[in-house]
Amino acid sequence: MSGESRTPAGPGTKGNMLIDVVNISKTYHAGDVPVHALTDVTFTVRQGEFVSIVGRSGCGKSTLLNMLAGLDAPSTGYIALAGAPVVGPSARVGFVFQRAVLLEWRTVMDNVLLPIELLHLDCDDFRDKAASLLDLVGLTGFEGRYPSQLSGGMQQRAALARSLIYDPDILLMDEPFGALDAITREQMDLELLHIWEASGKTIMFVTHDIAEAVFLSDRVILMTPRPGTIKEIVAVPIARPRTVKSTFVPEFGETRRHIREQMD
Numbered sequence: 001m002s003g004e005s006r007t008p009a010g011p012g013t014k015g016n017m018l019i020d021v022v023n024i025s026k027t028y029h030a031g032d033v034p035v036h037a038l039t040d041v042t043f044t045v046r047q048g049e050f051v052s053i054v055g056r057s058g059c060g061k062s063t064l065l066n067m068l069a070g071l072d073a074p075s076t077g078y079i080a081l082a083g084a085p086v087v088g089p090s091a092r093v094g095f096v097f098q099r100a101v102l103l104e105w106r107t108v109m110d111n112v113l114l115p116i117e118l119l120h121l122d123c124d125d126f127r128d129k130a131a132s133l134l135d136l137v138g139l140t141g142f143e144g145r146y147p148s149q150l151s152g153g154m155q156q157r158a159a160l161a162r163s164l165i166y167d168p169d170i171l172l173m174d175e176p177f178g179a180l181d182a183i184t185r186e187q188m189d190l191e192l193l194h195i196w197e198a199s200g201k202t203i204m205f206v207t208h209d210i211a212e213a214v215f216l217s218d219r220v221i222l223m224t225p226r227p228g229t230i231k232e233i234v235a236v237p238i239a240r241p242r243t244v245k246s247t248f249v250p251e252f253g254e255t256r257r258h259i260r261e262q263m264d
Helices: 061-068 108-112 114-118 123-136 152-164 182-199 210-216 244-248 250-263
Strands: 017-030 033-046 050-054 076-081 093-096 170-174 202-206 219-223 230-235
Touching: 017 061, 017 202, 033 061, 033 076, 033 202, 033 230, 050 061, 050 210, 061 170, 061 202, 093 152, 108 114, 108 123, 108 152, 114 123, 123 152, 123 182, 152 182, 182 210, 210 219, 210 244, 210 250, 219 250, 230 250, 244 250
Parallel strands: 050 202, 050 219, 093 170, 170 202
Antiparallel strands: 017 033, 017 076, 219 230
C-alpha cells in the first residue's frame, strides 16, 4: 500500500524530488522459511525535507533505511536518488546509527575524519571543515578528547559531525537518540533541527517516539506491522522554525493523537 497518493506533502516540502521509492518489497529467508519484512512500499522525498518513519518494532523501518543507504537491496521494486538507481553505498548518503560507534582509540577529531581516510583523501584538507562541524554540533574544545571522556549525547554529536564531513545530500538516522535520557534527547532534537536548518540536508529519521517524529518532521510515514507497508503519510501542520513551545500548540497534540490512533 502506498500513502503517497492520499496525503499531500507537508508545509516544509521544498526543492526537487530527491528520493524515489517505488513498490519495494523485502523477503528474507530463515532457513526454508520466508520472512516478509516489507511489501509494496512507495513514497517520494524532496530535497531539503525532514521525513520521519514510525511504526511498531519489526515493521521494517531499519530495513527500509538500510536499503536507502545501499547496504541492502529490495527483493522487488527499486530505489533511486536524484534519478539514479541505488546499487550500493554512496558518498551522497550519510548514516547515523542508534549507537555512536566511535573508535575508542581515536580522538573526536580523528573519529570525525575517519570517512575521509576511508575515501583515501588527505585529512589535512578537511581539518578546518571538521572543526566547523564540531562547532556546529557544540563540541568545540573537545577535539582532542576520546569517546570514553564524552557523555552519550556528546558521542552522538560527534557521530553526527562525522556523518556530515563529506557533505552528503541525504542524512539517514536510525533512532539516533533512542538510548539517551529524556532531557538529553530533547536537547539533541533541538540541536538536530538547528543543524538541518543550517545545512539544508534532506533527513530521513527512524524513531519509535511519535512526539519526536511530529516535532522534527515535515511529514511522518506511518508503517503497518510486519510485513511493513505504508498505512499513511501524515503532513505536520506546525510552523517553522520550531522550539519547545511548538509542542504546546493544538496542531502538535492533534497530529500526535491522530498517528497514535492510526497505529492502534
